[in-house]
Amino acid sequence: MEFAYLGAAIGAGLGVIGAGLGIGLLAAAAMEGISRQPEAVGDIRTNMIIAAALIEGVALLAEIICVLVVVTK
Amino acid sequence: MADANAGANADGQVDVIRHILDHDYLEVPFLNAHHLIDGRFDLPQLEPILGIDLSLTRHVVWMWLASGLLITTMIACFGRPKLVPTGLANALEAMVLFIRDEVVLPVMGESGRTYLPFLLTIFFFILYCNLLGLIPYSATATGNISVTVALALISFAVTQGAGIANNGLFGHLKALVPGGLPAPLLIIMIPIEIIGLIAKPFALAIRLFANMIAGHIAILVFLGLIIMLKTYWVAPVSIILAAALYLLEIFIGFVQAFIFTLLTALFVSMAAHPDH
Numbered sequence: 001m002e003f004a005y006l007g008a009a010i011g012a013g014l015g016v017i018g019a020g021l022g023i024g025l026l027a028a029a030a031m032e033g034i035s036r037q038p039e040a041v042g043d044i045r046t047n048m049i050i051a052a053a054l055i056e057g058v059a060l061l062a063e064i065i066c067v068l069v070v071v072t073k
Numbered sequence: 074m075a076d077a078n079a080g081a082n083a084d085g086q087v088d089v090i091r092h093i094l095d096h097d098y099l100e101v102p103f104l105n106a107h108h109l110i111d112g113r114f115d116l117p118q119l120e121p122i123l124g125i126d127l128s129l130t131r132h133v134v135w136m137w138l139a140s141g142l143l144i145t146t147m148i149a150c151f152g153r154p155k156l157v158p159t160g161l162a163n164a165l166e167a168m169v170l171f172i173r174d175e176v177v178l179p180v181m182g183e184s185g186r187t188y189l190p191f192l193l194t195i196f197f198f199i200l201y202c203n204l205l206g207l208i209p210y211s212a213t214a215t216g217n218i219s220v221t222v223a224l225a226l227i228s229f230a231v232t233q234g235a236g237i238a239n240n241g242l243f244g245h246l247k248a249l250v251p252g253g254l255p256a257p258l259l260i261i262m263i264p265i266e267i268i269g270l271i272a273k274p275f276a277l278a279i280r281l282f283a284n285m286i287a288g289h290i291a292i293l294v295f296l297g298l299i300i301m302l303k304t305y306w307v308a309p310v311s312i313i314l315a316a317a318l319y320l321l322e323i324f325i326g327f328v329q330a331f332i333f334t335l336l337t338a339l340f341v342s343m344a345a346h347p348d349h
Contacts, residue, residue, distance in 0.1 A: 042175075042179070046175075046176075046180070049335065050335065050336065050339060053335075053336060056284075057276040057280040058276075060279060060280060060283035060284065061276075061279055061283070063283060063287065064279065064282075064283050
């Protein structure tokens, strides 16, 4: 039963790695786009936030499942 | 101070889950009235109607407070609009203009003006719920999965309604699947598109719920470290980190209201104009 805590903790960490990589790559690409085309900053920012929100949603789903593992253990 | 209201139970463990769940009482330990047990103000309970328990809970109360405050401030600020707004009206007008000029009009075009009142209502309701939840002893209504699912269902209904109103029922259903596909591919594509249709409001609900819950758990855990480690020396670090997280939570309250509005506008726009 103690392994449930271990699993939840590792799962939470893995979820954060995925979200961090995703949002990091996204932000890097957006920064590059803005530096190449500074006049498109508004469009790029809006689309970046939409994509970041979608990535974040998936990561939060993973974190919720980790919390559920601990709570319903 | 190891009573229920200090956030810890008798063995010095912090009960995180109790703080984020819904309860049938309000936490008012500061009132210190003799008839309140453990500083709990019990809310009136109703008989189940058709098997559904519609009793008051603390999330319901704080949601009503948010709605009441929203209506009051909006009427006070814009009931008799001045040419040059002052004070709170100025701040609210800046937010309304931001939503109109940076979110709705770029995403939806001129047709977005029809949906502007709905989107602004969603934005301000979520914002008020998020910010009211940051007051100590209050509860975050948007940190309840039922509230966020209801908001996402409203968003879903408006999305489908916009699609049907603009393209007709048949046109709307046809636009769900990309045109010009060979027939065998439709067997795979139709289930995928139906899953995508359900995943959008599901993600909306989970995102808002999880963001609100996560911030509150993090603040509670930092403060709970003082109780769990049973030493005063962690208190300065805990309080500084909790204060920093609290400021981050104010920011997240705005960001989540903004993202919910932005994604709803995007989904409505995609359903209403499926070609682009």
